[in-house]
Amino acid sequence: MLDILSAILKSVDYTIPIFCIRAMAFIIGFFLVATILANLFVPLYNLIFAKKYGYKIKFLIIFGMVFTKIGDKWKKILYNSSPLSAAIPMIDSNNIQKNYLEKEKQLAYSERFTKLFLSIIIFTLTLKPIIGFFKGESISIINLFFIGFSTGMIFHSINHIGISIYVYEKLYKGILSYIHSKTELLLNGESIENLDLKPIEELPYNSPSAMEKIYYYLFYSSYLLSLNKTEEMNKISLEMTDILMKNNTNIVNYLCNYLGYYWLVFYYSEIKTDKEKAEDFFKKIEPIIMNDEDSNAKRVLAYYYYRINNDAEKAKSLIEEGLSRIDNFSFGPDRALEKDLLLKLKNEII
Numbered sequence: 001m002l003d004i005l006s007a008i009l010k011s012v013d014y015t016i017p018i019f020c021i022r023a024m025a026f027i028i029g030f031f032l033v034a035t036i037l038a039n040l041f042v043p044l045y046n047l048i049f050a051k052k053y054g055y056k057i058k059f060l061i062i063f064g065m066v067f068t069k070i071g072d073k074w075k076k077i078l079y080n081s082s083p084l085s086a087a088i089p090m091i092d093s094n095n096i097q098k099n100y101l102e103k104e105k106q107l108a109y110s111e112r113f114t115k116l117f118l119s120i121i122i123f124t125l126t127l128k129p130i131i132g133f134f135k136g137e138s139i140s141i142i143n144l145f146f147i148g149f150s151t152g153m154i155f156h157s158i159n160h161i162g163i164s165i166y167v168y169e170k171l172y173k174g175i176l177s178y179i180h181s182k183t184e185l186l187l188n189g190e191s192i193e194n195l196d197l198k199p200i201e202e203l204p205y206n207s208p209s210a211m212e213k214i215y216y217y218l219f220y221s222s223y224l225l226s227l228n229k230t231e232e233m234n235k236i237s238l239e240m241t242d243i244l245m246k247n248n249t250n251i252v253n254y255l256c257n258y259l260g261y262y263w264l265v266f267y268y269s270e271i272k273t274d275k276e277k278a279e280d281f282f283k284k285i286e287p288i289i290m291n292d293e294d295s296n297a298k299r300v301l302a303y304y305y306y307r308i309n310n311d312a313e314k315a316k317s318l319i320e321e322g323l324s325r326i327d328n329f330s331f332g333p334d335r336a337l338e339k340d341l342l343l344k345l346k347n348e349i350i
Contacts, residue, residue: 021141022139022141022144025141025142025144025145025148026144026145026147026148027148028145028148029144029145029146029147029148029149029150029152030148030149030151030152030155031148031152033145033148033149033152034148034149034150034151034152034153034155034156035152035156037153038115038152038153038156038157038160039063039084039085040062040085041111041115042085042086042087042111042115042160043057043060043061043062043085043086043087044087045111045114045115046087046089046107046111047060047087049107049110049111050087050089050092050107051092052107053103053104053106053107054091054092054100054103055089055090055091055092055100055103055104055107056089056090056091056092057069057087057088057089057090058088058089058090059087059088059258059288060074060086060087060088061084061085061086061087061088062085063084063085064079064080064084065078065079066078066079066080066287066288068288068291068292070291070293071293075291077287077288077291078287078288089104089107099184100180100183100187101172101176101177101180105164105168105172108164108167108168109161109164109168112157112160112161112164113161115153115156115157115160116154116157116158116161118153119150119153119154119156119157120154122146122149122150122153123150123151123153123154125146125150126143126146126147126150129143129147130147171209171211171212174205174208174212175200175203175205175208175212175215175216176212176215178203178205178216179215179216179219182195182197182219183219186333186334190333191226191333192222192223192226192333192334192337193223193226193227195223197219197220197223199220199232199235200213200216200217200220200236203216210243213239213240213243214240214243214244214257214260217236217237217239217240217260217263218259218260218263220236221233221236221237221263221267222334222337224236225337225341226337230271233267233271234271234272237263237264237267237271237272240260240263240264241264241277243260244257244260244261244264258285258288258289259296261281261284261285261289262285262289262296262297262300264277264281265278265281265282265285265289265300265304266299266300266303266304268281269300269303269304269306269307269308270303270307273307273308275308278304278307278308279308282304282308289301293325294325294328294329295322295323295325295326295328295329295335295338295339295342296322296329296338297322298318298319298321298322298325298342299318299319299322299338299341299342299345301318302315302316302318302319302322302342302345303315303341303345305318306345306349312349315345315349316346316349319342319345319346319349322338322342323339323342323343323346326338326339326342
């Protein structure tokens with residue numbers, strides 16, 4: 001019996017057909033290597049050129065590893081299984097430029113088209129073996145890999161350009177454009193309480209997406225806070241809670257919405273004290289907020305430690321840290337509101 005089985009095994013040809021190897025070389029270049037480098041190009045380009053457009057990179061994501069800049073050094077603060085890479089641009093308070101939305105768009109498009117240009121250059125280097133193939137010549141496995149890689153880079157570049165067009169030419173024509181116009185007023189010295197913001201239902205924009213709602217509610221919350229309109233804060237905070245509880249799995253969305261988590265930790269600590277919810281949202285954002293050096297993070301933590309943990313000493317320390325960094329936070333009106341909130345809690349503790 002064993003002899004028969006041995007004879008059968010010896011008769012089987014285990015060699016992999018050469019066309020499978022060639023196909024695998026192309027697939028690895030197109031789907032694997034091109035995807036990795038296309039995703040790496042985005043954060044690295046933004047890291048180098050963001051300052052030129054009036055932005056700074058606060059969070060850097062490299063294949064699920066999240067880094068934040070503390071002082072002059074980058075520190076790893078979080079790991080998520082997401083393979084995505086990204087750089088989250090924030091307005092640089094030391095390099096604020098008027099019409100910042102246009103600058104953000106310019107940064108995005110410059111990265112996209114630079115990547116496409118470099119991809120086309122790489123593709124031209126593979127033209128010779130492609131032309132040879134149509135003339136009946138054989139293509140080596142290494143050349144198939146580079147053909148797959150170069151075409152994959154072009155594919156990703158065009159795809160990212162399409163995404164940018166959708167974001168900036170469609171999404172940013174609605175509520176985000178409205179937020180931008182109001183932010184421009186703040187940059188020109190207008191106070192937050194004089195912005196005359198309306199509830200989202202009264203704005204002339206139909207069916208806003210979850211992302212648009214979060215961005216507007218964050219902007220609107222500062223306005224309501226400056227006027228102490230508690231009832232309206234309750235309404236938007238409850239809806240923000242529902243949105244973020246349903247949309248907190250993707251690492252990029254998570255970081256883009258991190259200020260929403262900041263607000264909810266503050267809201268459930270100070271405005272409508274709910275220990276369970278405050279602790280829940282704090283845990284979701286803990287690795288990020290504990291490593292955030294900005295004044296708004298210190299303010300949220302101060303209220304959380306004082307109201308929820310009854311830790312006055314920790315709260316006082318956080319207040320002093322926040323006040324010491326206030327001159328480097330955001331710009332005029334935002335800075336003034338943060339300072340008022342920090343001093344309000346400081347005076348209460350004293």
